[in-house]
Amino acid sequence: MEPIHISISHRGSIHPLSLLPEATLDYLHKRLEELTSVAPENQKLLYKGKKNVPGDATVAEAGLKDGTKVQLIGPTAEELGGLKATESEHQKKERILRERAQRAHVKVRSTSSTPSADSRYTFHRIEPLPHLPNPSSARDLLNKLANDPAIRHVMSKHQFAVGVLTELAPHEQPHLLGLNVNAGQAIKLRLRTDRYDGFRTYKEVRRVLCHELTHNVWGDHDNNFKELNSTLNKEVAEFERAQAAGTHFLNDPGFEAPQSALEAEAQAYVLGGSQVLGGASTSSATDSPEERRRKVLEATMNRLRKEEQELEDRCGTSAPEQ
Incomplete structure (x- = not known):
């Protein structure tokens, strides 16, 4: 059989490969480990026509064709x-x-025989990258995220603990926004702009943090992941709205009970008055209040879907292969 020629992109380097169509994915992952020092269990391949198949499947069965361009994401052994x-x-x-x-x-003396939830379900260390500009501001941002009341609320509720909260250097991993190492051993977040002339907005980084916290439970971006991630974002928005309103209940009569976690998340953002995620709607002056709210909700859900897809595409975390 004629070999297929593919190109692997990894952190700015291009690695051309020639493979027989009958070569397995396991073989491909071993070759990539030799080229990039990224272990097979940490490799995530992104390419057009990708199919979910086991490691003993052939590269042809996985959707790789002659001329396919593949992006490899994953932390190196170093x-x-x-x-x-x-x-x-x-x-x-x-x-x-x-x-x-x-x-x-x-x-x-103690009133409890077990550690408090705050001491267990938290970020145990904060580590900005000292070789990047203005590390003190990066530390302040990481501390703000770690002590965000809404984040602490969802971490305690879902019993999340993270060993290290640190940052990603844009020049080292320009394609990534976040990375969860070993289900909570460390979470790395993209804090800075591409040109190091400032920091990304707080809400953008916090949404990436919720995405990476979900990887404490689910590795792949499957339906289980999407459901929990949407729930975390919804709970963050609800918590902030409850704090602002002095109540823990969403009781706006203009919305019906949500049918999914995504709809509940979008509804929480709309009720919370978010200007970032609301998006533009097609409401007209003749629409009823209920119709205007429905259109705003739909626009918000569409925006959330697009943002979450970008996070998935630029997330370096993947589940180990079985």
Whole structure:
């Protein structure tokens, strides 16, 4: 059989490959590991005509054809090794502190026998990248995200814990907006603009954070992921609206009960008065109030779908292959 020629794009480098149509995806992933140092279980391939098939399927069955351009996303072994080394050092310090506390025999009064939810379900470390401009501002933004009342609310409710909250360097991974390493070991967020002349808006970065928190539970961007991610965004919007209104209930009579998590999320944004996600509507002066609200809701749902698709396309997280 005639070989197929494909090109792999990874962080600005192009790697041409020639494969027989009967070659398996497992073989392709091993070749890519040799070229890029990205382990097979961390590789995510993006290309037109992609099909969900097992690793022993052929590249032809996976939708790869002659001339296909493929984008490879995933952390390298060196990056993961650095994270593990940092985590190991942190664990060593915690062990030393525990041993000191035990030797001191200090008795502490407590009203609870278990750690508080705030201490367990949180971001345990904040680490801006010191080699990038203005790291103090990056730290302030990461701290604001970590202490955002709505984010803390959903983390406690869903029992999410993250080891390290840090940032992505635009010049190193320009195609990524977020990355979740090992289901919560670390979350990396794109904080800065392409030219390092400022930071992305807070709500944009926080929405990426909700996306990456969902990867604590679900690896692939399947229906389970979409449902939970939409629920998290809805709960963030509801929490903020409840805080502003002094209540924990959505009781606007102009909306019917939502039929899906996405609709509930959009409804929460509309009721919260969001100007970022509402989008333009086609309402006219003759529309009834209910019709205008319906059109605004539809426009908001469309905007949310587009934004979430962009996050999926620019997310470096994927589930390990079985």
